[in-house]
Structure formats: structure tokens, C-alpha cells
Amino acid sequence: MNVESLSERGARARRDEEVDVAIVGAGPSGSVAALHLARAGFSVVVLEQGEWPEYNDYTGARPEHELVSTKLWHPNPNVRDNPNDYPVDTSTTDINPLMFAGVGGSATLYGAQWMHFLPSDFRVRSLDGVAEDWPFSYEDLLPYQLEIEREVGVSGLAGDPAFPPRGPYPFPALPIGSVGLRGALGMERMGWHWWPGSNAIPSEKFGELNACVRRGTCLTGCPEGAKSTTDRSHWPLALKAGARLVTRARVKEVETNEQGLATGVVYVDANGRDRRQRAKVVILCANGVGTPRLLLMSGGAKHPDGLANSSGMVGKRLMMHPFASILASYTDPLDSWRGPFGQQVYSLEFYETDERRGFVRGSKWNCMPSGGPVGVSGAIGSKVYVAEEGRFQDFWGANLHENVARRFGHSLIWGIVGEDLPEEENQVVLSKDLVDSDGLPAPQIIYKVNENSNRLLQFNIDRCLESVRAAGAIETLVSTPVRESGWHLIGTTVMGDDPKRSVVDQWGACHDVPNLYIMDASTFPTSGATNPTATIMAVALRNTRRMIAERRNQKVA
Amino acid sequence: MSKDKTFLALADFLIPAHGEMPAFGSVCSFADAEKALDFRVDLKEGFHRGLDADLASSAEAHLERLNKEDGAAFSAVTTIAICTYYMNPRVRELLGYPGQESVLYDSKATQIYLTDGSLGHVLARGRKYRPTPGL
Numbered sequence: 001m002n003v004e005s006l007s008e009r010g011a012r013a014r015r016d017e018e019v020d021v022a023i024v025g026a027g028p029s030g031s032v033a034a035l036h037l038a039r040a041g042f043s044v045v046v047l048e049q050g051e052w053p054e055y056n057d058y059t060g061a062r063p064e065h066e067l068v069s070t071k072l073w074h075p076n077p078n079v080r081d082n083p084n085d086y087p088v089d090t091s092t093t094d095i096n097p098l099m100f101a102g103v104g105g106s107a108t109l110y111g112a113q114w115m116h117f118l119p120s121d122f123r124v125r126s127l128d129g130v131a132e133d134w135p136f137s138y139e140d141l142l143p144y145q146l147e148i149e150r151e152v153g154v155s156g157l158a159g160d161p162a163f164p165p166r167g168p169y170p171f172p173a174l175p176i177g178s179v180g181l182r183g184a185l186g187m188e189r190m191g192w193h194w195w196p197g198s199n200a201i202p203s204e205k206f207g208e209l210n211a212c213v214r215r216g217t218c219l220t221g222c223p224e225g226a227k228s229t230t231d232r233s234h235w236p237l238a239l240k241a242g243a244r245l246v247t248r249a250r251v252k253e254v255e256t257n258e259q260g261l262a263t264g265v266v267y268v269d270a271n272g273r274d275r276r277q278r279a280k281v282v283i284l285c286a287n288g289v290g291t292p293r294l295l296l297m298s299g300g301a302k303h304p305d306g307l308a309n310s311s312g313m314v315g316k317r318l319m320m321h322p323f324a325s326i327l328a329s330y331t332d333p334l335d336s337w338r339g340p341f342g343q344q345v346y347s348l349e350f351y352e353t354d355e356r357r358g359f360v361r362g363s364k365w366n367c368m369p370s371g372g373p374v375g376v377s378g379a380i381g382s383k384v385y386v387a388e389e390g391r392f393q394d395f396w397g398a399n400l401h402e403n404v405a406r407r408f409g410h411s412l413i414w415g416i417v418g419e420d421l422p423e424e425e426n427q428v429v430l431s432k433d434l435v436d437s438d439g440l441p442a443p444q445i446i447y448k449v450n451e452n453s454n455r456l457l458q459f460n461i462d463r464c465l466e467s468v469r470a471a472g473a474i475e476t477l478v479s480t481p482v483r484e485s486g487w488h489l490i491g492t493t494v495m496g497d498d499p500k501r502s503v504v505d506q507w508g509a510c511h512d513v514p515n516l517y518i519m520d521a522s523t524f525p526t527s528g529a530t531n532p533t534a535t536i537m538a539v540a541l542r543n544t545r546r547m548i549a550e551r552r553n554q555k556v557a
Numbered sequence: 558m559s560k561d562k563t564f565l566a567l568a569d570f571l572i573p574a575h576g577e578m579p580a581f582g583s584v585c586s587f588a589d590a591e592k593a594l595d596f597r598v599d600l601k602e603g604f605h606r607g608l609d610a611d612l613a614s615s616a617e618a619h620l621e622r623l624n625k626e627d628g629a630a631f632s633a634v635t636t637i638a639i640c641t642y643y644m645n646p647r648v649r650e651l652l653g654y655p656g657q658e659s660v661l662y663d664s665k666a667t668q669i670y671l672t673d674g675s676l677g678h679v680l681a682r683g684r685k686y687r688p689t690p691g692l
């Protein structure tokens with residue numbers, strides 16, 4: 001069976017059939033749960049509002065790539081304007097949330113930068129006196145992280161002194177190219193930490209994944225089928241194990257009975273008809289925006305503030321990792337359109353708290369190529385480092401040619417991901433007037449970049465400028481905080497022991513509804529500063545394993 | 558003024574000849590722009606609105622007005638101009654841009670940072686993480 005024929009498989013459950021588990025969302029978290037539950041003999045149905053990816057639609061290998069990708073593969077659903085996505089009310093946020101609906105989820109467009117959270121991320125209260133510690137530790141999660149790495153096909157180099165010792169990655173690190181070497185040179189000259197990038201992109205053929213050929217269009221879908229997304233890494237195996245997947249199925253409500261237990265979900269199918277999927281257990285994997293949205297839409301008259309929300313914490317504490325970027329140009333050629341457009345090099349030099357800097361917690365930097373001529377020109381607003389103000393003439397005429405000559409093939413981008421601290425005012429609520437293509441309320445984001453983040457970003461930008469200049473940069477462009485940068489959606493149904501202060505327990509079970517689980521990054525008490533997908537999938541695996549082990553004790557309707 | 562003439566006048570203002578690089582109109586035609594527009598039907602309306610002018614004023618004044626008063630039209634005209642230009646094979650050749658080509662490499666080859674000592678320096682600088690067992 002090849003991946004292209006999968007969409008014909010995975011039939012819908014029989015009418016009125018009660019399955020063991022219904023999962024909402026076929027992104028990284030939902031795919032992990034589906035695969036492992038199906039393998040353990042559970043009957044599983046996954047409901048996904050998007051469709052299977054169509055690899056021919058990824059234009060990376062074609063000349064029109066830069067033109068097409070700024071619309072069709074834009075990470076902001078409001079720009080993409082595809083009826084399979086829901087729109088997001090962004091009138092009250094400093095940062096736009098970014099995501100994608102489909103089998104593979106938002107990872108369809110991710111950079112595949114693969115990072116574990118660090119030990120201190122699980123102990124921020126104990127170490128730094130802020131936010132909360134996690135109910136489990138780095139060491140508790142590590143075995144799941146390593147197992148997920150093998151499923152995903154991660155490439156990287158072990159031995160980074162910024163992490164505790166660990167075994168080798170499944171695949172050797174991808175070549176870091178001239179861009180990565182130049183980024184590393186700046187760090188070396190400053191005496192700072194850097195390490196070759198780890199990416200969810202196998203450097204050799206692996207299962208349904210082809211070897212990466214450095215085409216460099218990872219952020220707009222990999223036309224080679226080399227970037228690891230769960231439509232290729234997990235779904236072929238999950239379907240084989242008996243999981244069923246219904247696409248274009250938008251879940252509008254989680255249903256509960258008199259005893260307050262979940263009985264299944266109601267979804268709108270591809271023809272706009274309401275359907276019910278009964279299930280003994282329901283798992284939400286719809287991401288840090290989609291999951292609270294669904295809980296807020298559920299509960300009916302009995303729970304006017306939303307289901308599983310007796311703590312009042314559903315939707316609160318949204319974290320999106322405020323982000324800054326620095327484009328640096330050099331006189332010598334760096335072939336900076338070549339991939340991978342994950343991370344060629346990363347740095348954790350400023351990851352840990354140093355209070356002398358005037359803020360707590362820290363950042364992760366990743367060094368990436370800068371892409372094609374249209375993007376680096378800055379003339380159309382497709383790239384994150386383009387300043388919003390300024391005269392149009394600055395980008396056109398002779399300036400256009402000079403900007404492109406200086407940057408194209410000669411520049412790199414350092415992305416600075418800052419840890420975001422949880423604040424209850426930063427939240428997801430239901431929009432009063434915006435609706436999706438099924439008439440369901442869109443989520444509205446209320447989010448302000450806080451003072452700690454502003455200071456953190458400014459400190460890191462200043463250091464990054466020192467580093468790129470030390471490596472000979474002749475031009476630098478800074479963008480901060482980048483508005484189109486909400487790629488990490490975290491914290492909106494927080495886990496904890498106290499049902500008054502948290503939505504789920506450490507295994508993802510809702511305190512209020514014990515057979516309703518959440519397995520995406522909504523449950524994270526804090527955000528770390530590394531890209532979260534590795535941790536999301538590892539936590540989903542840990543929760544799933546526990547569910548399998550405790551199957552006989554699971555309370556069901 | 559016909560739409561194609563208007564577009565070429567605007568595109569030549571946006572992308573004039575400079576150094577080795579040719580002006581828009583000397584390598585691309587209006588038909589090329591229309592082909593590009595077929596990839597972005599969402600821009601069609603704005604594009605045609607942006608060309609609905611007799612350019613009595615200069616191309617620059619027209620673009621200035623569009624930029625202030627009709628952002629969608631400005632964005633459509635400029636996006637199509639720049640993307641058409643950089644899709645052009647001659648322009649790509651002059652830039653040395655083969656497109657997002659695939660590149661073969663040996664995944665097992667020893668990387669230079671392992672032999673030139675640079676990664677060794679990172680290791681020599683020692684542990685960076687804060688251990689947490691017991692916390």
C-alpha cells in the first residue's frame with residue numbers, strides 16, 4: 001500500500017456504532033493516539049475537518065512556487081481562506097495564530113525543527129519562581145521522546161552539551177550548508193553555544209518518507225514527501241492496525257449524559273449534515289486554539305461556560321512564543337535558497353534564566369536559509385522580516401535590484417523563539433460575529449506580548465546582531481515581535497492536580513469529565529522556548545500508554 | 558491606454574533596468590503576467606482595478622495613489638509584477654537561481670564541523686543545561 005492510496009481507506013463507522021475511542025484532529029497528537037490505541041486493539045475513529053494532503057499541489061519544485069505559496073500555503077488560515085479551516089478573529093491579538101487543517105495537521109506547514117524541551121522547562125517554579133512546575137519531569141518524558149523520534153524519523157547529532165546525555169538520533173544530521181556554517185561562525189566568534197540542527201526530516205529513505213533532497217520549501221509543504229508528517233509516518237500504520245479516519249468532518253460538540261460522562265461527538269460531514277459518533281472515550285487533539293474552542297462550544301445549557309470548565313481555565317493562559325527574526329546578508333555566496341528550511345543550526349546560549357538580564361526564562365535561536373528572490377526582496381509582505389512601515393519606493397526600482405543582489409543567495413535568517421509565560425488574560429474565546437463555513441463560532445484570540453517577552457526579545461536581538469556582525473554581515477534586518485508567528489499554540493486547558501485550578505490531570509483526563517481527554521499542547525503548564533511538536537507527540541504517547549494500561553479502570557458512560 | 562500598456566508602464570517603473578538586470582518589459586510580456594495571474598485568481602479583481610487608469614499622471618503617482626487608497630489593487634499589481642519577473646528564465650539565469658532544485662548529498666559523509674574543530678569548541682565550553690533531578 002502506498003501513501004497515495006490511503007485516502008480511499010478508513011471507512012466511517014457504522015451508523016450508531018459505539019467505538020472505544022473517538023479522536024478529534026489528525027495532526028501529530030491525534031495521529032500518535034490513533035496509532036497506539038489501534039495497535040492495542042481499541043476501535044478508533046478519528047474525525048478531521050481537513051483532507052488528505054495532495055502532494056501534487058505542493059509547488060516547491062515549480063517556478064510559480066513563490067507566487068502560489070503566499071496564498072495557498074500561507075500558514076494563517078485567514079489568508080488561506082480555505083473552507084476546511086476555521087477563520088480566527090485576530091482583532092484583539094498582537095500575534096496571529098498559525099495552523100493548518102488536514103491529515104498531518106499544522107505540521108503540513110511546519111519547519112520540522114525537532115527539539116525536546118529542556119529539564120528546566122518542567123521545573124520553572126522550583127528554579128525561577130514563576131508559573132508552575134509540570135507534574136512530571138524531563139526524565140519521565142525522555143523514553144517517550146526517544147520512541148517518538150524513531151516513529152517520526154528524526155535526523156540529528158547527539159552529544160549537545162545543552163541537553164543531558166542521550167543516545168544517537170535515528171538518522172545522521174542533514175548537511176548544514178553554507179548558511180548553517182556561517183551562522184555557526186558568528187556563534188563561534190562570540191564563544192557561544194550552537195549545534196547542528198535536528199529536524200523531523202530523515203536524511204535517508206524511511207518507510208513512506210523519502211530522503212530529503214534539500215529543496216528548501218518545507219514551510220509550504222514538501223513536494224518530495226521527505227518532511228515527516230503523520231500522513232506518511234503514522235497513518236499508513238494506523239489504518240493497517242484498524243483505525244478509521246473520517247476527513248471533512250468538523251466536530252461541533254462533545255456530548256455528555258446525565259452523569260456528566262462523554263458519550264461521543266456531533267460533527268458536520270462533507271455534505272453539511274450533522275452526524276453523531278458515539279464513543280466510550282473522547283480525545284481532543286485539535287490544538288491550543290481548536291480544543292478550547294470545541295469545549296466552549298460544548299456543554300449546552302447545563303454548562304453555559306463550556307464543557308470541562310468548572311475551573312474557569314478553558315481557553316485561558318494561551319502561549320504563542322513571541323518571535324523575532326534577523327536577516328543578515330554577507331558578501332560571499334551562501335546558496336541560501338537551499339534547504340532544509342527547518343533549522344540548519346540552533347543555539348541555546350540564552351535558554352536559561354539569568355536575572356541580570358532583566359527578564360526570566362530564555363530563548364532558542366534557529367538558523368535558516370532566507371529563500372527565493374521574491375521573499376528576500378521584502379517587496380511583498382510574505383516574509384516575516386519585512387517591516388510594515390516605510391515608503392513603497394524603498395522596495396522597488398533600483399532598490400529592488402540592489403536589495404535582491406545583496407540578499408539573494410547571500411543571506412541567512414536567525415529566528416528567535418522566546419519562552420512565553422502563562423497569563424490568564426491571554427486567551428481563546430468564542431467570537432460573537434465571525435463563523436466558519438458551517439456557521440460555527442470562530443475562535444477569537446485575546447493576546448498581548450508581555451513586558452518579560454519584550455525585554456527577552458530585545459536582549460536576544462542585540463546579542464544576535466553581535467553574532468551575525470562578528471561573522472561579517474554587511475546588512476541586517478530585524479523584525480520583532482513578528483505578527484505572523486503564532487505557530488506554537490500552548491496552554492489553554494492546563495494540566496494539574498487541583499481541579500479548581502486546572503482542566504486536566506497529568507494524564508490528559510478532564511477533571512470534570514473523566515472519559516474526555518486532551519492530548520495536544522493545550523495541556524502544557526508552561527511553554528518552554530523550543531519548538532513544541534516533539535514534546536506534544538511524546539506527551540500524547542505517554543497519555544495513550546497510560547490509557548491502554550488502565551483500560552479496565554476507565555470510567556465510561 | 559490599454560490595460561497591457563498600463564501594466565507594462567507600471568511594471569517598468571517598479572522593475573527598471575539596473576546594472577546587469579533587465580527592465581520588466583524587456584524580458585516579460587503582459588501575457589506572462591496574465592499566466593501568473595492564473596495561479597492567483599484571488600488577485601484578479603484587484604489586478605484589473607489597479608490597471609483601470611489612463612496614467613495621465615506618472616506611473617509613480619498612480620502607484621502612490623493605489624498604495625494609499627486601494628491596498629488590495631496595489632498588492633495585486635506589484636505581486637504579479639515581481640513574481641512574473643523572477644519566474645522568468647533569463648532573469649533567473651542572471652541571478653544564478655536554478656529554482657528550488659533538488660541536491661543529492663551523502664548522508665554519511667563526515668561533516669566539516671567535526672573535522673575543523675569548531676564543534677569541539679562547543680563541547681569544550683561545557684554543559685549548558687540546568688539539571689533537575691530531585692526537584
Ligand SMILES: Cc1cc2nc3c(=O)[nH]c(=O)nc-3n(C[C@H](O)[C@H](O)[C@H](O)COP(=O)(O)OP(=O)(O)OC[C@H]3O[C@@H](n4cnc5c(N)ncnc54)[C@H](O)[C@@H]3O)c2cc1C
Pocket residue numbers: 024025026027028029030047048049050075098099100101102103104105106107108109110111112113114115219249250251252285286287288290291294342487488489519520521531532533534536
Ligand atoms: C508555519 C508553521 C511552522 C511550524 N514549525 C514548527 C517546527 O519547526 N517545529 C515544531 O516543533 N513545530 C512547528 N510548528 C508547530 C506544529 O505544527 C504544531 O506544534 C503541531 O502541528 C501540533 O500538533 P497537534 O496535533 O496538537 O495540532 P495540529 O497539528 O494543529 O492538528 C490539529 C488538527 O485538528 C483539526 N481540528 C481542529 N478542530 C477540529 C474540529 N472541530 N473538528 C475536526 N477537526 C478539527 C485540525 O484540522 C488539525 O488538522 C509549526 C507550525 C506552523 C503553522
Ligand code: SF4
Pocket residue numbers: 060201211212213214215216217218219221222223224225226227339340341
Ligand atoms: S528541504 Fe527536504 S524536507 Fe524540505 S521541502 Fe526540500 S526535500 Fe522536503
